[in-house]
Amino acid sequence: AQSVTQPDIHITVSEGASLELRCNYSYGATPYLFWYVQSPGQGLQLLLKYFSGDTLVQGIKGFEAEFKRSQSSFNLRKPSVHWSDAAEYFCAVGGYGGSQGNLIFGKGTKLSVKP
Amino acid sequence: EPEVTQTPSHQVTQMGQEVILRCVPISNHLYFYWYRQILGQKVEFLVSFYNNEISEKSEIFDDQFSVERPDGSNFTLKIRSTKLEDSAMYFCASRADSYEQYFGPGTRLTVT
Numbered sequence: 001a002q003s004v005t006q007p008d009i010h011i012t013v014s015e016g017a018s019l020e021l022r023c024n025y026s027y028g029a030t031p032y033l034f035w036y037v038q039s040p041g042q043g044l045q046l047l048l049k050y051f052s053g054d055t056l057v058q059g060i061k062g063f064e065a066e067f068k069r070s071q072s073s074f075n076l077r078k079p080s081v082h083w084s085d086a087a088e089y090f091c092a093v094g095g096y097g098g099s100q101g102n103l104i105f106g107k108g109t110k111l112s113v114k115p
Numbered sequence: 116e117p118e119v120t121q122t123p124s125h126q127v128t129q130m131g132q133e134v135i136l137r138c139v140p141i142s143n144h145l146y147f148y149w150y151r152q153i154l155g156q157k158v159e160f161l162v163s164f165y166n167n168e169i170s171e172k173s174e175i176f177d178d179q180f181s182v183e184r185p186d187g188s189n190f191t192l193k194i195r196s197t198k199l200e201d202s203a204m205y206f207c208a209s210r211a212d213s214y215e216q217y218f219g220p221g222t223r224l225t226v227t
Contacts, residue, residue: 032214036218043119043221044208090157094216101146101216103150103158103208105157106157
């Protein structure tokens, strides 16, 4: 069965520091990959997506993610974190064979930003 | 920028009561979804809807749940007889032909 693993439940970084959030997926082929962000009490906002092609994808708010097929990973990065980036981040897989594109989410990584 | 909207933002109901959660997807989208997120847990898929019928549903989506697109704009999730464990945030999402889904702000359902 398809699954998504986000090994870090909670990460704290200092403002201005770089960030990498890890995501691994389990699937027999290359699925569609997504990162969503959820601020407290808010819905899910799409940060970026990977469908095919260039394995380094750029998203909103200065985020990027790199797809590595050999590692079944799709890690999210940002070179310099801002206090407003504090939120929960979800990696998701979708578009696998036979589905109507419903997403499977990881458990999320909560990001705290120190001043 | 078009967005998915959901009403109400918070619904409190007693166990055994029926609730209807409403969503207005983005107007040119064709695929519609409901997900739920129990407090502190991950977002879980409930059901997908396309061409006026359910296309896929999860094990969570049992006979107590139903979905409907009563007109050209609304998409509803009904829970017939709520249980305490139905307390969660319910998200509606929609998409066009591309697989990227756009989520609404959610409805927090509290069953007492």
